[in-house]
Amino acid sequence: MSQAGPVPPPDLLTAARAAPGFMPDDEGRALYEAARAVTVPGPLLEIGSWMGKSALYLAAAARETGRQVVTVDHHRGSEEHQPGWEYHDPSLVDPAVGLVDTLPRFRRTIADAGAEDVVLAVVARSEVLAPLWSTPLALLFLDGSHTEESARRDQDAWVAKVAVDGTLAIHDVFPDPADGGQAPFGVYSRVLASGEFTEMPGTGSLRLLRRG
Template sequence: MPEDLLAAARSAPGFMPDDEGAALYAAARDAIPGPLLEVGSYLGKSTLYLAAAARERGGVVVTVDHHRGSEEHQPGWEYHDPSLVDPAVGRIDTLPGFRHTIATAGAEDVVVAVVARGETLAALWTGPLALAFIDGSHTDESAQRDYASWAPHVAIGGVLAIHDVFPDPADGGQAPHRIYRKAVESGEFTELTGCGSLRLLRRVRPCALS
């Protein structure tokens, strides 16, 4: 991984451990030809690992996030950061921090940021993806919606990456684990070697809904 982007990713605010980020970068770098897409960007830490892969591939990574924060980022929740609240509207706004992360890393040339809900962009998306990385809100409703919206867009031979997959409920929320199990049990994906809470799956059969 390019040293400048690796250093920027390591120092960026966020929740992606470096070993998992490196595994995500490698999966994106080695994926089949096609677009890379990230669902849920927060302040851009994981985006930089994908940006490094995009630069090596001679392409871009598209990120989609409404930038109003997940449920766990709202007031009264575990990961709430008051400094991210826009006083003009009284709501979380992670977009300025995200742009700062990408700009200071010198990665604006390989990151295309879409400010929208994931399902809104998915309804407009028409081409196959080389890699889709799902790391949005971790409620069951949101995780299931992200999976239903984006898994069908992964090309045959492409990679579906899911973050924060914890088999043991004592280690973390179960919504990402449930969509990971859904992908495996669908027969449409086969599991690759992941890292920590990052699961990597390759599409081997067309989506049943396509």
Template sequence: MPAHEGRALYAAAARAARLGLPLLEIGSYCGRSTLLLAAAARRAGTVVVTVDHHRGSEEQQPGQEYHDPRLLDATDPRRMDTLPVLRRTVAAAGLEEHVVAVVGASPRVAAALGGGGGGRFGLVFVDGGHTDTHATADYESWAPQLAEGGLLAIHDVFPDPAAGGQAPYRVWRRALASGAFTEDAACDSLRVLRRIGQGI
């Protein structure tokens, strides 16, 4: 995430944290955005729950464009394992008290943590897998758990297919079309919507 988008994410998290509810991140990877959310959570006296299977997304697998061999699992070099890096990143920033890291597939975690009950989170940040299947599952699993007045942030929203994948863009369009959200802020590929009603 570029620095200017990171500043916009922090600003959104700080606004959302005023609701006094936990913040939620889908896709922590190595923890850069987790630190931004956790800093906002700390200021508000709450936490960020960050959900990731820590095996890397499609483009980070061996042989793919964004593969980083330093993130291979020490016990199985055919697989990624970003969890140790996330833990070190959060610890080095002194934010462990404000981060709840949950390891697992996003929809399964959402179901295990209580399903579709509304009002549990002040912010839902969707930045997990960027296929239609993954992005849609993240939205359908977590957006219903967003409090009214809370913020839905979606990363890598590219209206122009030449600029990037389209799954996050389609999720953003779907959220707007639902009537449950209104635009709150935008910074390049980061889009922030405010929940104003039901019917996600």
């Protein structure tokens, strides 16, 4: 009796929908389509990975277009994930150091989806990595910590690295303060006001800008 072969990995978009995280599928699909449509060379880079949901939407596009996805996250969680805050999950705390650690869950998400060949994880604060990074980006996805200070820091560190005709995607952009925090909206507004980017159709809280 022959043994069954290895179980094939799931379709990456299906895996992305099932992965833990906060991105609605319509916004994830829009991110996938934007990444798939970029024509300039370069990697897809995201700031803020959490457990890998958005990375899989990007990975689906990367696999189809022969690119790599680079994810940048310190994996210690944002402010809202810390003890006493709204989205704190005690199961994510590493008891050896007493700090949130989402890296094991992220790695499991990517491995279970069979996406380790296209997703490269960099465990670092984005502002620490940025001075070491020189490759123009085909797409930059900003979805890190949403405090005003950290959002401005990510903008200052990374937006200039988007290639001409490349795409900048910004998540959780809420013009109305009643709908959510204003830091990503501030980044979106400042980038658009710079005149270096033009807006493309977005979906939900996902804004898409192309560098001219």
